[in-house]
Amino acid sequence: MKFTLKIWRQKNATAKGEMISYDVAGISPDSSFFEMLDTLNQNLVMTGGEPVAFDHDCREGICGTCSLYINGRPHGPVKGVTTCQLHMRSFVDGDTIHIEPWRAKAFPVIRDLVVDRSAFDKIIQAGGYVSVNTGGVPDANTIPVPKEKSEAAMDAAACIGCGACVAACSNAAAMLFIGAKVSHLALLPQGKVEAAMRVQKMVACLDELGFGLCSNTYACEAECPKGISVANIARMNRQFIGAKLFSEKEKTVRDSL
Amino acid sequence: MTRLNARIPEGPVASKWTAYKSASRLVNPNNKRKLDIIVVGTGLAGASAAASLGELGYRVKVFCYQDSPRRAHSIAAQGGINAAKNYPNDGDSAYRLFYDTIKGGDYRAREANVYRLAEVSNQIIDLCVAQGVPFAREYGGLLANRSFGGAQVSRTFYARGQTGQQLLLGAYSALSRQIALGNVTLFNRRDVLDTVLVEGRARGIITRNLVTGEIERHAAHAVVLASGGYGNVFFLSTNAMGSNVTPAWSAYKKGAMFANPSFTQIHPTCIPVHGDTQSKLTLMSESLRNDGRIWVPKKVKDVEKLRNQSIKPADIPEEDRDYYLERRYPAFGNLVPRDVASRAAKERCDAGFGVGRTGVAVFLDFADAIKRKGHDTIDALYGNLFQMYEQIVAENPYETPMMIYPAVHYTMGGLWVDYELMTTIQGLFAIGECNFSDHGANRLGASALMQGLADGYFVLPYTIGNYLAAEIHTPRFDTSSSEFTIAAQAVTDRLQQIKNCGGKESVDHFHRRLGKIMWEYCGMARNDAGLTEALYQLTELRHEYARGVRIPGGLDEYNPELEKACRVADFIELGELMVRDAQQRAESCGGHFREEHQTSEGEALRNDDKFAFVAAWEYKGREVSATLHREELQFNEIKLSQRSYK
Numbered sequence: 008m009k010f011t012l013k014i015w016r017q018k019n020a021t022a023k024g025e026m027i028s029y030d031v032a033g034i035s036p037d038s039s040f041f042e043m044l045d046t047l048n049q050n051l052v053m054t055g056g057e058p059v060a061f062d063h064d065c066r067e068g069i070c071g072t073c074s075l076y077i078n079g080r081p082h083g084p085v086k087g088v089t090t091c092q093l094h095m096r097s098f099v100d101g102d103t104i105h106i107e108p109w110r111a112k113a114f115p116v117i118r119d120l121v122v123d124r125s126a127f128d129k130i131i132q133a134g135g136y137v138s139v140n141t142g143g144v145p146d147a148n149t150i151p152v153p154k155e156k157s158e159a160a161m162d163a164a165a166c167i168g169c170g171a172c173v174a175a176c177s178n179a180a181a182m183l184f185i186g187a188k189v190s191h192l193a194l195l196p197q198g199k200v201e202a203a204m205r206v207q208k209m210v211a212c213l214d215e216l217g218f219g220l221c222s223n224t225y226a227c228e229a230e231c232p233k234g235i236s237v238a239n240i241a242r243m244n245r246q247f248i249g250a251k252l253f254s255e256k257e258k259t260v261r262d263s264l
Numbered sequence: 265m266t267r268l269n270a271r272i273p274e275g276p277v278a279s280k281w282t283a284y285k286s287a288s289r290l291v292n293p294n295n296k297r298k299l300d301i302i303v304v305g306t307g308l309a310g311a312s313a314a315a316s317l318g319e320l321g322y323r324v325k326v327f328c329y330q331d332s333p334r335r336a337h338s339i340a341a342q343g344g345i346n347a348a349k350n351y352p353n354d355g356d357s358a359y360r361l362f363y364d365t366i367k368g369g370d371y372r373a374r375e376a377n378v379y380r381l382a383e384v385s386n387q388i389i390d391l392c393v394a395q396g397v398p399f400a401r402e403y404g405g406l407l408a409n410r411s412f413g414g415a416q417v418s419r420t421f422y423a424r425g426q427t428g429q430q431l432l433l434g435a436y437s438a439l440s441r442q443i444a445l446g447n448v449t450l451f452n453r454r455d456v457l458d459t460v461l462v463e464g465r466a467r468g469i470i471t472r473n474l475v476t477g478e479i480e481r482h483a484a485h486a487v488v489l490a491s492g493g494y495g496n497v498f499f500l501s502t503n504a505m506g507s508n509v510t511p512a513w514s515a516y517k518k519g520a521m522f523a524n525p526s527f528t529q530i531h532p533t534c535i536p537v538h539g540d541t542q543s544k545l546t547l548m549s550e551s552l553r554n555d556g557r558i559w560v561p562k563k564v565k566d567v568e569k570l571r572n573q574s575i576k577p578a579d580i581p582e583e584d585r586d587y588y589l590e591r592r593y594p595a596f597g598n599l600v601p602r603d604v605a606s607r608a609a610k611e612r613c614d615a616g617f618g619v620g621r622t623g624v625a626v627f628l629d630f631a632d633a634i635k636r637k638g639h640d641t642i643d644a645l646y647g648n649l650f651q652m653y654e655q656i657v658a659e660n661p662y663e664t665p666m667m668i669y670p671a672v673h674y675t676m677g678g679l680w681v682d683y684e685l686m687t688t689i690q691g692l693f694a695i696g697e698c699n700f701s702d703h704g705a706n707r708l709g710a711s712a713l714m715q716g717l718a719d720g721y722f723v724l725p726y727t728i729g730n731y732l733a734a735e736i737h738t739p740r741f742d743t744s745s746s747e748f749t750i751a752a753q754a755v756t757d758r759l760q761q762i763k764n765c766g767g768k769e770s771v772d773h774f775h776r777r778l779g780k781i782m783w784e785y786c787g788m789a790r791n792d793a794g795l796t797e798a799l800y801q802l803t804e805l806r807h808e809y810a811r812g813v814r815i816p817g818g819l820d821e822y823n824p825e826l827e828k829a830c831r832v833a834d835f836i837e838l839g840e841l842m843v844r845d846a847q848q849r850a851e852s853c854g855g856h857f858r859e860e861h862q863t864s865e866g867e868a869l870r871n872d873d874k875f876a877f878v879a880a881w882e883y884k885g886r887e888v889s890a891t892l893h894r895e896e897l898q899f900n901e902i903k904l905s906q907r908s909y910k
Contacts (some may be wrong), residue, residue, distance in 0.1 A: 019821065037538040039656075045543055045772070052770040052825065057816045060824055062331065064504040066544045068652060069429055070335040085655075092655050117475055118822040125452065128332050132444040136437035137396045141316040141721045142387075144394035148351065151405025161398040161423060164430060168334055191396065198396045 008034045008095055011103040012047065014059055017116050024116065026105070036096035040083065041066060041073070043095055060119040068092040068232070071167030074174070075120055076107040081171035081230045089169060089232045109170055111179035113217035124170050126216040127184060134208035135188045137198050150196050163191040165233045172227035172235075178219030183227035185209050186239035193246055203250035210247055268521070268880055268895045271682045272376040277901050278359070281380045284683070285726055289733035296321035299732050300484035300740060302469055304456045304511045306333030308428070308713060309696025310490030311435035312720030318442030320725060322732075325482055326439070327451045327471060329506050329827075334436045337492060337504040338716060341428025342549035342649065344412065344420035345392075345713040347385040352409050356417040358382040363902060365711060368414040368601050369676070369704020370854035370870065371904050372524070374878070374897060376683055377701045384722040385714050389421055391721060395434040399423050412709040413550055414601040414909075420710045425549050425649045431713055435720070454480070455827060456511040457758075459487060459518050459692065460751045466692035467741050468748060469511075470755045474827060477820035479756055481748045483741035486691045486728055489515060490720070493675040493697040495528070497835045497842065498787070499779025501672035502534060502547040508831040509838050512679050512698050520687035521880040521893060523680035523700035525838065526846035529707055529855050530788050531673030532605035535656055536625040545671040546656060548628070549649055550709040553598045555633035555642065556666070558605070560617040560626050562586045570619050577619075577627055577665050588612055596909040603706045603855040603868070604909060606670035610788050611866065613669070620667045629665035670788060674712060676703040676855065677845070680880040680895070684727035685719060688880075691735075693728060695719035700878065705854025759819055762829045767812035771828040774809050778836055781805065786843050791859040795847040802840045809836055841881055841890060848892060851875045863906075872904050 009032035017024030031047045038046075041063050048058035064072040073090040077083035083093045098104065106120065114122040164187070172183035189206050192198030198205075221240065228237045273280040273287075291299065299322050303314040306328040314326040330336060350356040361382035366373055389407070393399065399421050400408040409418040423430040442448040453474040460468035460483070468483035494509035495501035516522045533548045561567050562584050569575040588608055590597045600608075609626050612618065619625050634642050639662065643650070650661045657667070679687045679694035681701055686693050696716040703711065785798035809832070817823040852861040852868035853875070861869045878895040 035539050035541060037658075038541050039543070042541045042543050046541060049770055049772060052814060052816055053768075055816070058825060060822055064330060064335055064506050065337060065340045066505060067340055067502075067546045068655075069340050069426065070330075070337070070504065071332075071339075072330065072335050087651070088655055092652070094656070094658070096658060121822065124331055128334075128440065128443075128450070128452075131334075131437060132440040136441045137394065138441065139391070139394045139438075140319040141312075141391060141438075141725065144390045147349070147389045147393040147399075148406045150393075152401055153405055154401045154403050157398050157401045157405075160396075161430075164398050164423075164433065165426065167429075168332065191398065195396050195398065197394055 008036055008100045010034065010043070010098065010101070013103065013105045014120070015107045016059070016119055019118055020115055034095050036094070038095045039066065040077070040090055040093040040095065060121045062121050063091055066091040069167060071169040074109050074122060074169060076109065076174065078105050081109070081174045082232050087232060087234055089167070109174040111173045113173065113179060113181070114170060126218070127168050127170065129216055130181065130185060130209055130212060131188065133212045134205040137192060138201060152195060156194050160191050160194040163187045163194070163235065163239050166235050167233055169232065171230050171232060173218065175226040175230035176219070176222050177224060177226070178222040180221045181213060181218040182221040182240045182243070183231065183235055183237065186243040187235050189243040189246055190239040193242070202246060203253055206243060206246040207250050268680070268893050269682065270374060270895060271684060273683065277375055277379045280376050281383055288726060288730040291729050291733050291736060293321050295736040297323065299323065299735060300325065301486050301488060301728065302327070302482055302484040303488045303490060304469065305336065305490035305492060305696070305698070306436070306439065307336035307338035307490060307492055307696060308432055308435055308716030309720045310336070311432065311439045312717050313488055313490060313695060313724050314448050315435060315438035315442050316721050316725045317728070318445070318447035321447070324442070324448040325451060325484065326448055327454045327456055329453065329455050329474065331452055333439060333450065333452065334433060336432060337507050338432045338713070339429045340504070341713055342425045342547065343551040344410065344422035344427045344710040345388065345431060346412070346419050346708070346710040347389045347421060347714065348382055348419060349386050349389060351407060352418045354417045356419050360417065361385060361419065364415050365702065365708060366704065366902050367907060368708040369706050370868065370907055371704065371872070371876065371899065372853050372878070372897065373702055373704030375899060375901055380723065381702050381715055381718050384718045387722055388714060388717045392431060392434050395438060397423060397430045397434045410551060411554060411599065413553065413599050413605070414708040422551065425551070425646060428713060431717065435717070455830070456491070457514060457755045457830065458751045459515045460748055461518055461689065462741065462745070462747045465690045468743065470751050472755070475822050477818070477823065479752050481743035481752055483743050483748070485732060485735045485738060486693065488693045488695060488724065488728070489679065489698050490696045491698045493678070494835070494838060495672045495675055497778065497839050498672040498782045499775050500537065500542060500545050502531065502545050505544060508834070510831055510834050512694065513834040513838060515679060515687065515689065515692060517883050518689060519883070520689045520692055521680040521882050522677070522841060523878050523880045524677035524845065525842045525881065526786065526849065527676035527705050527854065527856055528672060529602060529674035529676060530606045530670045532602055532609055532670050533628060533668045534671035534673070535653065536620055536622065536667055536669040546652070547671070547673060548653060548666065548668060550602065552628060552646060552649060555637070555645070556598065556628040556630050557587055557632060558589050558598055558626055558628055559585045559587045560612045560619060564616060567617055567619065571621065571623065577629070578631070586617070593909045600909045601706055601708060606788055607857060609670055625667040625669045627665035628668045630661060631665070634662065674707055676700065676705060676707055680878065684730060685724055686727070686731065691731060693724060695724055705856050759826065759830070762813065762833065763815045763819055763826065765811055765813060767814045769812050769814060771813055771825055771832050774805065774813060775828070775832045775835070777805060778832065778839055782839055782842070786846050789857050789859050790846050792847065795843050798843045799840060802836065802843065806836045806840070809833065837886070844890065845879055845881065848879065849875055868907070876904070
């Protein structure tokens with residue numbers, strides 16, 4: 008197979024970027040999208056050019072490192088897969104393929120197609136955990152967890168933190184990412200204890216990290232390679248409002264004393 | 265020889281760890297604040313260690329090459345984590361887990377370490393549940409278990425096919441909490457290129473900031489390497505693209521011995537190679553062998569018909585199928601350990617019964633399981649794996665059997681460590697896959713996650729304290745000292761040399777060649793003549809690489825080709841050491857199969873009189889052979905016997 012690639016090239020965070028056109032040929036339909044880019048990069052190295060930088064690591068769809076807008080869609084045209092699991096058989100021979108980095112204020116470009124997603128780490132640092140230390144925890148079977156709760160928690164916990172939800176959102180909101188973590192932990196008795204505080208702390212850091220407000224378009228769910236449901240956003244909103252009410256009520260009780 | 269003292273505590277194996285903990289020195293909380301620890305790597309071992317050490321009050325700096333600690337390759341582990349909880353009431357115990365691990369490792373692991381691993385396994389599950397890891401549960405709300413290769417009990421805890429992901433996210437969340445509290449500082453997108461020694465002790469590292477290219481110096485009272493395995497020496501493996509040996513290799517060159525480098529695990533259930541541009545291999549979890557049956561056709565003419573697509577696998581009647589694992593190993597069947605299953609697949613393919621376009625694959629068939637358990641149950645158990653398979657191969661495993669073939673997956677070898685997980689460099693610790701310690705010559709499924717977390721959560725926090733208790737009067741180190749300056753300059757020189765060698769071929773070109781040599785001569789089957797040939801080819805390759813590699817771009821910018829170039833240079837040197845190790849070990853054991861040493865039935869034949877030792881290699885210079893040191897293995901609890909899964 009052969010393709011014309013139009014790829015965003017940008018030397019560094021401050022440089023002005025542009026779309027550059029390349030041709031690749033001799034690509035097997037069984038090749039992954041990155042193996043196709045590897046071929047391009049090998050050609051570039053051999054001809055004295057500079058290879059295209061892109062984020063990738065596990066190449067089996069689980070680490071969440073890979074990104075890319077492919078023809079305007081996060082992770083490309085196939086639903087439910089990451090870019091590294093996209094295969095060239097999903098394209099038509101001779102296609103022109105547009106490849107761009109995630110576009111979001113919170114994810115600045117580092118080089119070419121590589122972006123900085125440390126804002127996601129900061130969200131987790133704000134509260135995406137259960138505050139237990141190593142040691143001194145009860146036996147694992149002390150607290151039974153209903154299977155359906157555990158399954159729902161797992162559905163939410165399947166998030167790989169790739170950022171496709173942010174890239175897909177017209178407001179570059181991180182609601183699905185936060186919603187997934189808040190839901191995962193709030194659904195389990197172990198995480199419920201500090202659920203109210205968690206949701207507030209996580210939501211509170213969104214503005215300063217540069218994420219927008221929920222666009223309510225569900226584009227995040229549509230483009231999520233792991234099928235994380237927007238129901239998690241609803242659950243987070245309920246948690247958030249509940250937490251706010253709870254803290255107001257606490258305040259009232261305190262003031263009346 | 266005195267340098268190889270494993271410092272195993274006295275007493276019966278079951279009470280060694282308790283005795284050690286009671287006698288080890290402690291550091292009081294005020295002093296912990298004055299002690300710095302560097303942790304390299306944020307996989308299960310690194311993240312759990314960094315989080316736990318931060319909780320204890322040490323000042324921790326943690327490093328990863330990825331953009332986020334959550335992306336370390338532990339995330340890709342699928343099947344599960346072992347623990348001796350005995351929740352299913354099927355006869356499990358710490359002793360049995362210990363026994364299975366020693367036996368599974370073909371009697372080449374250290375008893376004391378393995379017993380400790382089995383002993384702390386239960387605490388891991390407790391902690392992970394408390395962190396919110398959504399393990400699979402039964403309808404009664406209690407934890408579910410499944411069985412795995414090499415064991416006759418069900419002791420594997422799992423979170424669908426994403427157990428590694430969920431455990432890593434648990435450790436990552438604990439780490440994130442410590443980062444927020446200021447106890448741990450994160451340095452992401454960093455390559456660790458050297459270990460710095462001051463007066464013979466590990467006191468720091470030299471890193472390259474992968475975004476800016478800056479060479480940075482970091483000092484600490486102790487350094488912990490948790491940098492993972494080195495399977496990428498084979499080019500094609502199930503490791504992540506960035507997985508590398510560089511931090512461990514730099515330590516080796518500074519005096520940390522490297523143990524059993526040739527012990528490599530070739531995992532039986534991976535998606536077969538599709539072609540020349542293949543960049544990596546994808547594992548299909550071993551848990552699939554719980555319900556999938558492995559077979560090839562009995563008749564060569566069926567093999568041919570499959571290849572020219574005139575019949576489908578389902579057209580081959582039951583009596584013409586060779587369920588070769590069930591045939592050869594009736595007791596364990598499809599659940600034999602990985603090394604045994606891999607070799608059996610190779611044997612069938614070499615004999616001409618392999619399936620698929622290339623003839624280098626076997627079937628993993630779910631038809632019976634789907635009939636027996638129903639589509640929905642199979643979907644609940646393996647749904648995501650089936651999807652992954654379909655996405656890669658474009659075939660639906662509900663309708664036609666999967667095709668699988670062994671691939672490089674895990675490396676049992678690694679930095680030699682003593683009972684305290686300290687290398688032969690004082691103050692340098694190695695945990696997780698990057699040490700050699702617990703799996704002998706073959707690792708059992710679901711034991712890597714257990715070991716990584718055992719080391720990080722429950723072993724290192726004690727043993728490093730015992731070391732640091734003597735360091736409380738050591739002030740923080742100044743990175744402008746001559747030791748750091750020399751090390752940083754050496755790193756810069758090396759990068760410049762690689763960059764300016766003026767060659768014509770890409771890094772990948774050499775890496776692929778390295779992989780072919782290793783797979784051909786030091787893969788699933790090895791022999792003396794082949795290893796000699798490999799050594800010759802590797803020396804050639806190393807010299808060619810030094811003058812033949814082309815690196816575009818500059819040193820002071822984001823430059824993935826430069827990153828790869830350093831890693832591959834180290835892999836080539838490591839390849840030579842692996843081959844030497846495989847050559848000296850004139851026996852077969854676990855994943856190390858020497859063709860000259862097999863039973864009449866083609867099973868691995870150990871030589872316990874001569875080779876019941878850990879081979880630890882000491883670096884002597886690039887052009888000089890490494891020196892072999894032996895740590896004799898004492899088996900007091902377990903009687904050595906021919907491993908049998910029949």
